[in-house]
Amino acid sequence: MPAATELAKHFTTVSAESLPEAPLSEMRRLLLDYLGVALSGSRTESGRIAGEVMIGLGGVPQATVLGRGDKVPAVHAAFANAVSEHSIEMDDVDDLALFHHGPPVVSAALATAEWTNSSGHELLAAMLCGCEMMNRLSLATNPALRDRGYHTTPACGVFGATVAASRLLRLDADQLVSALGLAGAQASGLMEMYGPSMQKRINPGPAARNGVVAAMLAQAGFTGADTVFEGERGFGQAFAGGIDVDVLLEDLGAEVPVAVEYKAYSAARPIHNAIDGALQLKQLGVTASEIERLVVFRHPDWSEYHRNFAPATYHEAQVSLPYSTAVALIDGAALPAQYSDDQVRRPDLVALMGKMRVETDPSLSRGVSCRLEVTRTDGNTVTVQVDDAKGSLGNPMTDADLEAKFTRLVAPVLPKGAPEEIVRAVREVSPVDELIALCAAGEARDGA
Structure with missing residues (x-):
C-alpha cells in the first residue's frame, strides 16, 4: 500500500x-x-x-x-x-x-x-x-x-x-x-x-x-x-x-510525533542559545566597554552558519549571530525593536562585533549549544554555556510566558482590551469566526 x-x-x-x-x-x-x-x-x-x-x-x-x-x-x-x-x-x-x-x-x-x-x-x-x-x-x-x-x-x-x-x-x-x-x-x-x-x-x-x-x-x-x-x-x-x-x-495512529518549541527572541532559532548567553553575561555585570575579546563556541552542526559580522539590513541581522549577541548584551533584549535597518550600523554594536570570534567546539552537548567566553580588559574571564534556549523543550515557555509574548506583540496593532479577549477566546476554544472578529477589531488602528 x-x-x-x-x-x-x-x-x-x-x-x-x-x-x-x-x-x-x-x-x-x-x-x-x-x-x-x-x-x-x-x-x-x-x-x-x-x-x-x-x-x-x-x-x-x-x-x-x-x-x-x-x-x-x-x-x-x-x-x-x-x-x-x-x-x-x-x-x-x-x-x-x-x-x-x-x-x-x-x-x-x-x-x-x-x-x-x-x-x-x-x-x-x-x-x-x-x-x-x-x-x-x-x-x-x-x-x-x-x-x-x-x-x-x-x-x-x-x-x-x-x-x-x-x-x-x-x-x-x-x-x-x-x-x-x-x-x-x-x-x-x-x-x-x-x-x-x-x-x-x-x-x-x-x-x-x-x-x-x-x-x-x-x-x-x-x-x-x-x-x-x-x-x-x-x-x-x-x-x-x-x-x-x-x-x-512509524506508530501511525498510536503516536503523534509533534513537539513545538517557541521563540523568545526575534532571530533565527540556532542563534537563541547565544542570545541567552549574552543576557546571562549582562546579568553577571559584564558590559561591552570592558570586553577585550568575546568568543562564541558552537557545535559543529551550526558553527558555520550565521557568521555575518556586518549585516546590512535587519533581515541579515536576524540571522547574524554576532549582531544578535551584541545587541542582547548591550540592550538586554533581542526583540523586534532591536532589529531595524537604522540599528544595524550602531557604533556600539559594530564595535562589540569587532571584538567577537566564532569557533567550533565538538564537545558541546547539543547542535545548538553555545559557550560564550569573555576576556575583560583587566585580564579576567567570564564563561557561560547555554544548551537549552528559552522556549525550547528543555527550557519551555509557560502559558503565562506565551500570553505575555502575545500581548507585547499585538499591543501596537489591537485596541486596549482586545489582546485579553483573544487570549480568552483561544483558551476557551471559541468559534473561529469569533476569534477572527476579535483579531480584526483594531486592524485599521494605525491606518494600515
Whole structure:
C-alpha cells in the first residue's frame, strides 16, 4: 500500500475526540503564538507587501488577511498570513530540523476554517493533523533534505497544509491521497534565502496557499499520484535522495510525533542559545566597554552558519549571530525593536562585533549549544554555556510566558482590551469566526 494511502486513511478517519489531549492542547498554545506573531509581522514591509498584493488580486471574500481586516479568497489569505507570520523571526520551531509549523500549516488551517465556518475544535484538530504530517515527512527525509539545499518549512509544510485544509473541507481518503500527490507537485523552498533581501519571508507563503489549492482541486475531482512520497521520482528521491517510509509511518495512529518549541527572541532559532548567553553575561555585570575579546563556541552542526559580522539590513541581522549577541548584551533584549535597518550600523554594536570570534567546539552537548567566553580588559574571564534556549523543550515557555509574548506583540496593532479577549477566546476554544472578529477589531488602528 503506498504511503500516501496509509496516511490519508489515518488523517481522514481519526476524530478530534480521539486525538491525544496533550498535543491537541499544545495546538491552543501554537494558535495564540501564531496570531501574535502574524499580527505583528503584518506591520513589517514584507508582511505589508504580501497583504496588499493578495488583497489587490480581488476575488470571493472567504478569509481574513490578518493585520488588514480585508477578506479575500482563502488561498490568498493563507499566502499573506504565512508571509506575515514568518516576517519577524518569532514563529514556532521544531526540535530536529528547526522548521516552523505555523506559517504553512496554521495559515492554511485558519483560512480554510474561516471560509468553512468551522468550530474551534475542528480548527485545532486540523492543525494537529497538519503538524503531524509535516513532522513525519521531516523525520523521514532530514537531514538529507536540508543538506541538499531545501528549506524544510515549505518543502514539508505544503503536505501539512494540505492535510489541515483537507480535514476542514472534509475530503475522504481517496481525495486526500490525490491532494497529497498534488501537494508534491507544488512542493518547493530553497535555503538560498539569507542576505539583505526579504527572500526568506516568502518561503512559507506558497506552501500554505498550495496546500489549500491541492485540497480544493482534489475535492473537485482532480486526481494525484499515490506514489508521491516513495516513487522513483517522488518527493523523497527528488528532495532527499530517498525516504525512510518506516519512519514516515512509524506508530501511525498510536503516536503523534509533534513537539513545538517557541521563540523568545526575534532571530533565527540556532542563534537563541547565544542570545541567552549574552543576557546571562549582562546579568553577571559584564558590559561591552570592558570586553577585550568575546568568543562564541558552537557545535559543529551550526558553527558555520550565521557568521555575518556586518549585516546590512535587519533581515541579515536576524540571522547574524554576532549582531544578535551584541545587541542582547548591550540592550538586554533581542526583540523586534532591536532589529531595524537604522540599528544595524550602531557604533556600539559594530564595535562589540569587532571584538567577537566564532569557533567550533565538538564537545558541546547539543547542535545548538553555545559557550560564550569573555576576556575583560583587566585580564579576567567570564564563561557561560547555554544548551537549552528559552522556549525550547528543555527550557519551555509557560502559558503565562506565551500570553505575555502575545500581548507585547499585538499591543501596537489591537485596541486596549482586545489582546485579553483573544487570549480568552483561544483558551476557551471559541468559534473561529469569533476569534477572527476579535483579531480584526483594531486592524485599521494605525491606518494600515
